[in-house]
Amino acid sequence: MALITLNNISLRYTSKAAKRLGAMDAGADELDIAGPLERRSGRNMRINALQDVSLTLRDGTRLGIIGSNGSGKTTLLRVLGGLFVPQEGDVTLSGRVATMFTLGIGMSAEASGLQNIYLSGLVAGASRKQIKQILPDIMSFTGLGDYIHLPISTYSQGMAMRLKFACATAFQPDIILLDEWIGAGDESFQEKAQARLEKILADAGIIVVASHNIKLIQDVTTEVLWxxxxxxxxxxxxxxxxxxxxxxxxxxxEQAADNAKAQARGD
Known part of the structure; x- marks a missing residue:
């Protein structure tokens, strides 16, 4: 049974550490560290990225996370996925997790696509026997053909995304964490990816999606954390x-408009 419990968690890091930890995702439109700042030595600042957050998610939960740029949405997702460890509070997680916002975690650029399939499966908690059983489906889904035997460092961005998406969705997770909606590959692959993702979402125990897309939040979730x-x-x-x-x-x-009018009048 899927379960996530956050009990009064707080997470903070310095502005230098934020860059080192990857608080700014490649391709993201926000730097998700804009909590209250405390000046440290020199130009370094301490960011209170999450403060006293408590949350319990059980089987059947469909949670949306909303907020302004820098409100802590991506940071919270990374805590839920076990990628960030808060300095205060407790995190309890039960179930297999798929973190769709970090498709490349567990992959090696110098290893072949085939080797990376096995590596991703092991990271997901599958046995070698289970990986071998589902291997033909993964290889077919990627459409990479003989390229599956080459290092992924030789792949185009689209080819790499297809492999990463196929690996991330190969084993039905109990918990799915999404940062916005995943786009992977060309138009034909997008259709396959969308159908696969919708099936996984339907079967998952817990879904958490952070997004600025209000329609997506309305369509996918039953609860929202602001x-x-x-x-x-x-x-x-x-x-x-x-x-x-x-x-x-x-x-x-409305308040901003009133202030602008007042300034224009010289009030």
Whole structure:
């Protein structure tokens, strides 16, 4: 049975460590470290990326994570996936996890595609026998043909993404963590990837997706966690939380417009 429990977790790191840990994902549109800052020595700053976050997710949970750029969405996903370890609080996780926001974890650029399939399977907790049984399906899904025997350092970006996606989705996970929606490969592969991902989502015990796409959040989730500056602002039914955030944003926009008019008048 899938289960995730976060009990009063807090995570902080310096601005230098944020770059070293990969807080800015390749291709991401935000630097997810914009929590409250504390000046340390010289130009180095300490970022309080997550503060006192508690959460319990059980089988059947479909959770969306929303918030402004830098609110801590990606950081929280990485904590849920075991990639970041908080300095305070406890994390309990039960079940096989697929972290769709880091498709390349567990892969070696100098190893062949075939070797990487085995490596990814072992990282996912599968035995060599289980990997061997599903190997033909993975190889067929990638469409790489004989390239499967070459190092992935020789692959084009599209070829590498196809292999990574196939490996990440080869074994039905209990828990799926998505940072936005995965795009992989050309248009024909996208169709296969979409169908495969939808089936996996339907069968998963827990789904957590962080996104700015409100329609995606509405379509996929039943609950929403609203983060701002690393803190939980609201947790509840999807539409209830989205309505509350929408109302706050409209109020802020109206206030900004009033301030602009006042400045134009010279008030």
């Amino acid at each position: 983060l701002e500056r690393g803190q939980v602002k609201m947790l509840g039914p999807t539409q209830e939380v989205l309505d509350a955030r929408g109302a706050e944003r409209r109020k802020a926009a």
